[in-house]
Amino acid sequence: MTSREALALAAVTLPALTALTVAVVPRRIVQPVAIAGLTLAGTIAIGLSLVALTDPTALEVTDWVVIDAAAGLMLGVIGIVALASALTSPAYLESTSAGLFGARHAQRGYYVGLAAFVAVLSAVPLAGNLGAAWLLVEATTAASAILVGFSGKPRALEAGWKYLLLTSLGLGFSLLGIVLLASVTPGATLDLLSWRALASTVPPGETALVAFLLVTVGLAAKIGWAPVHNWLPDAHAEAPPPVSALLSAALLPAVLLVAWRTERSLEPAIGQSTGRSVLIGFGLVSLAVAIPFLWRPLAWKRLLAYSSLEHMGVIAIGVGFATPLALAGVAVHIAGHAVAKALGFYAATPLLGHEPRAAGHFVTGIARTQPPLGATMGISLATLAGLPPSPLFLSEILIIAGGFQAGRGWAAAGTAALLALGFVGLVHALIETTGGRPHRRDRTSAPGLRPVVALAGAATVLLAALAAAAFWLPDTDIVEALARGVG
């Protein structure tokens, strides 16, 4: 077993073992055990990411596991967000009452769900096989739906039910596509659904195209691409903030990676232009649907959720353009979005402690009454808006330039126009949220603020590093490896 394989195994099994351990240990040590296990798992995922990205040309691909640059990038994101979510969970649990699991088992239920979710999520980018990837994506639904409804409040139950129903139905259509692919693959053993085998064995034709569309539409329901995104704003808004961070910053791009790998593998059968156009189409529609909501005075977490719709659209467009510039933009965008979005969701715990009406209403003037909280929300929103010099500004420039490089000028111009509109909406929200007239004058420190402010410091450093990386990334082996895929 190579060092990469050992790290990959540890990144998946450690959170799974944490879930099992937390399920049986005495109640008083549930939280320390869970945080220790998730911290270690997150650190290992980050370690594997560093190994994979330091030497991106060294590719490890079997029929079941793939450890490449894309998997490395995603595991880095998952590791960082899982680690931060574990560290911010105690503050959330202190602020909540008995939920889905009842007062006695709330903490244990929460951490078992969180660790199980991280375990399955970590395995998604490593799946070397469309069938295995589908099973893992479906398993993330089971683990995360429980967490979405964790508070047990009517709105959380509604959000959890919608999430479970719509994503399960969507993934049902994906499975229909997989059955279709298996039926046209000669010999049809499950190994032939591996990314490499799909590229060489699926015969070109109508069946391959219909199968690709079914798989992609089904995955779109899970990624939250419009028009099959209805569950996304509800689930992200009603889940506990540390879970919302994992859903938005890690789960959506991890499933998007599966859609990307599927498209890449089926390009020989469906045609390169067709596959990429489908991704660009989903991206543009998602951007167009998100923008009217970014202009509205929405509750904080709902605003962040619609921003996820926008950013998953941007990533889809970049993946569809698929030039080195666009892929460099995609890499920076995935990482930058994860850091900024997770920070925004973590800020929701002290925000709701300070201003409970923020759960359902647009809040203003937070920086006037709670300067550190306002600054944290400001960093998150300014980055997500793409305000220069944020890494998302640079990544969006790279993606648009990549569109022109790919000869898709109309799509690139449309992306630029839609992003400009989204920018205006989010900057308005930024100004009002931080500097507008406050509803409350209470200046006592918001509960759970300290860990969030510490994370804001770390996030600022990471975002600055990502902004710097955007300048040298296009000419690196990492982008070359992303462009090459698993082939």
Add this chain to the structure above:
Amino acid sequence: MNGTLAWSLVAMGLAVVVVRRRSVAVGLVTAQALLLAGVATAEAATVDDGTAAVALGLRGVALAALFLLIVSRTRETRPVRATVTPLVRAGLAIVLALAFIWLIPPIGLDSEQAERAMLALVAFGAAIVATRRATLHQLLGIVIVENGLVLGAIQLQGGGSLAIEVGVALDLTLIALVAVVFHERIFAEFGSGDTTALESLRD
């Protein structure tokens, strides 16, 4: 697979689209799942591998137990009326099924009847989710979609179906389990499994 068996599965699916009583719907879906386990067992005899049959059999039993639990623990005080009448629901489901059969190219399963039955079940399940208001019926819709896909996996030529069958059986039973937890909580919170109560989240 013979045509009678395939169309029996479809008839059960269509019956769930129109029936009012949830106990009848639950019985039909459970019978469908167990019938599929039986088909897998018969297929296993020819390929000399009973793994999928065991997995699907366990899935059928697990679903039966889950549904029994739901029906006994959550009694509706008054029926949850669907917004669409049974005849319209049936019409919609049949049109959707015909559209699927027309749009999706031949899959190449062992039997053409099974191929059409699979697509019909997927369409019926989707129609149920879209037109029924009761959480239990929506869950049954998802299970019918799964049953259709399981039928497709069983009838796939070659060995690729085994992992799909086992995976689907395990994964989707897990999803059904989580859905049952939600159904119970929704029932406890709202006193009914009517999803019209779940429409507060709108922008």
